[in-house]
Amino acid sequence: EPEVTQTPSHQVTQMGQEVILRCVPISNHLYFYWYRQILGQKVEFLVSFYNNEISEKSEIFDDQFSVERPDGSNFTLKIRSTKLEDSAMYFCASRRGGITGELFFGEGSRLTVL
Amino acid sequence: AQSVAQPEDQVNVAEGNPLTVKCTYSVSGNPYLFWYVQYPNRGLQFLLKYITGDNLVKGSYGFEAEFNKSQTSFHLKKPSALVSDSALYFCAVRDLTGSARQLTFGSGTQLTVLP
Structure with a gap:
């Protein structure tokens, strides 16, 4: 059965560093999303992406965040300068x-910012 | 705006007993409702969805959910719980007639089935 794959499974970084999280969506899907879940809390919407552009984003998705679909298969989330x-x-x-x-x-992908 | 409430953080039930995990929603238009399950250190797995039609929706692993428009509820149920059903359950909603396209999730309910 096709599945969405994400890498890395766990990344530890220092505050202020840039992080890129990668995703390979299911191949015939057209809409792509990033959500986040702070430990023990609810699942929060970050951004949706369709037709090579952002279709919706939440208040969490500020200028530090960006998404890209660079090659037609990968879908990446970049955090420019990570905070705790x-x-x-x-x-x-x-x-x-x-x-x-x-x-x-x-x-x-579990992100730990130190 | 669309929102979901899961009033119980934790539900405990004995194996073999029926279980119910509660969910209420708020949308301005017509709701599109989901249940997802999350096992420890795993992603969210789709269980079932309601769009229109029969108010009782059947899903994976013997789960079902009942849509009640007057009570704006979409409770998850299973007639006989298994220990392996122990997990975190999320209700989610999308307003079919609104401009938002993303799913909004509830805060989750930890289900523990006791042997």
């Missing part, structure tokens, strides 16, 4: 076209 409060599990998700399709999530 960016420590969280970051989930990538994708879905087919059509408003009723469910999201398929990856296993997540």
Whole structure:
């Protein structure tokens, strides 16, 4: 069964460093998402991406964040200058076209900012 | 705006007993509702969804959910709980007639099934 894959599974970084989290969505999906989950808390929407541009973003997704689909398969989340409060599990998700399709999530990338 | 409430942080049930995990939602238009499950250190797995039609929706692993429009609820149920059902359960909503396209998740309910 096709699945969303994410790398790395765990990254430790120093505050102020840049981090890139990578995702390979399911191949025939058209909509891509990043969510995050701070330990023990709810799953929060960050950004959605369709047709090579951001379609929606939350208040969390400020200028420190960016997304890119550089090669038609990878979907990346970049945090330019990490803060302690960016420590969280970051989930990538994708879905087919059509408003009723469910999201398929990856296993997540745990980011620890020291 | 769309929102989801899961009023119980924790639900404990004995194996073999029926379980219910509660969810209420708020949308301005028509809701599109989901349940996802998260096992420790794993991603979210889709369980079931409601769009329109029959108010009782059947999903994976014997789970079902009942849509109640008047109570704006979408409770997750299973007739006979298994220890392996122990996990974190999230309800989510998307407003089908609104401009938002993302899913909004509830805060999650930790289900523990006791042997």
